[in-house]
Amino acid sequence: MKKYIKLLILLFVICIAGFVAYHYLNTKVKFNSTYVNGNLSGNLYNAGLFCESNGEIFFSNPNDNGRLYAMNVDGSNVHKLCNDSVMYINADKNFIYYVRNNTNNITSTMFFAYDKNSLCRIKRTGGKAFILDKEPCIYASLIGNYIYYLHYDTKTATTLYRVKIDGTEKKQVYNHYLFTCNASGQYFYYNNPDNGQLFRYDTASQTQSLFYDCNCYKPVVMDENNIFYMDVDQNNAIVHVNVNNPNPVVLTEGNIEHFNVYGSKIFYQRGGDDAALCMVKDDGTGFKELAKGEYSSINVTSQYVYFTDFSSNKVYYTSISNPGDIKPFN
Missing domain, CATH: 2.120.10.30 (TolB, C-terminal domain)
Structure with a gap:
């Protein structure tokens, strides 16, 4: 009888140890090395x-x-x-x-x-x-x-x-x-909410510094040199500048509501009476109107652009390589 009780206790201990090990392995957080x-x-x-x-x-x-x-x-x-x-x-x-x-x-x-x-x-x-x-x-x-x-x-x-x-x-x-939102390696970039200046925050040292003097909104910094932003002083037109040779180039008309950048293409929502989802290349050429109407939540992947119809909340998509054929996302 005593041997039977000891065996039960041993089995119970093994089960508890197994559960603890399983829980640990399945809840242990693996940290990133970069x-x-x-x-x-x-x-x-x-x-x-x-x-x-x-x-x-x-x-x-x-x-x-x-x-x-x-x-x-x-x-x-x-x-x-x-x-x-x-x-x-x-x-x-x-x-x-x-x-x-x-x-x-x-x-x-x-x-x-x-x-x-x-x-x-x-x-x-x-x-x-x-x-x-x-x-x-x-x-x-x-x-x-x-x-x-x-x-x-x-x-x-x-x-x-x-x-x-x-x-x-x-x-x-x-x-x-x-x-x-605009993270690149250990840094993130942001527009100062008071005057629109572009700052860079170093998450390693937890310090900030002025990166580019402008009046911007929702900037996107690519490869730490090329900046795309909505210029508040130009009615939120999308502007590109290279910090190594600061010569801002206006890529779109004003009244831009949202935009996203992928490779050499910029997808954006034009507001106003002639509202539409549009595309332009990062040098200002290749303008194309993709869809009439109000769209939001412009998200991109390596193959597609996804966007939401503001009135119906339906999501649509089109090809990144050859945008224009709009399809419902089902």
Whole structure:
């Protein structure tokens, strides 16, 4: 009888040890060895609904209430990863990071309707999400092993925060609002909300410096030399400048509402009475009107441009290499 009890105790200990080991291996966070950036700058400015990473595209599925899905780059092998409605998607080789957008995604099966706009991490294969910040968050951007994002609480309103990808070291970086979308290596670039000057923030030293003197909005810095931005002094026309030879070139007319850059092409929404989704090359040539009407959330991948009809919320796409044939994203 005593031997039987000892055997049961031994089996119980082995089971507990196995469970602990399994839980540890499945929850252990693998850190990045470089300053990996989680998504394209233009995508994050446009709500980060699509994110291409290591041969996969993670996206907010408009046909399933914005829930997190994955697919191959060519659009095949579509599958759901979790039931969260998502935006500001970032990814590295191990995880996906996103902001929940569950405000309008509450079902009768949810016992508690909390953490509706929290910052989350999930495995690339899906599963249960780990909450990095339970407070309302927006504009999340992965830089190395930290997420920089805008955090809201009732005491300080909207301020710039960062948190390590394992959920530790959460802290306020600035006590005001800054876009962190334009990340490049260890840096992110942002327009000063007071005067539009372009600043660069070094996440390694946690210092900032003036990068280019202009009055810009939502700048996109490519290869640390070429800057694309909406010029506030020119009614938000898109301007290109190379910091090594500062000679700003106006690429579009004014009244631009959103834009995204991929390779040598710029996709943008023209506002006003003649509203349309348009494209122009980065030297100002090759203008093309793609679709009449108001569109938002212009996201790009290596093969397609995705955009949302403002009135119907339907998502459409067209080819990056030969834009113009507009199709509904189903």
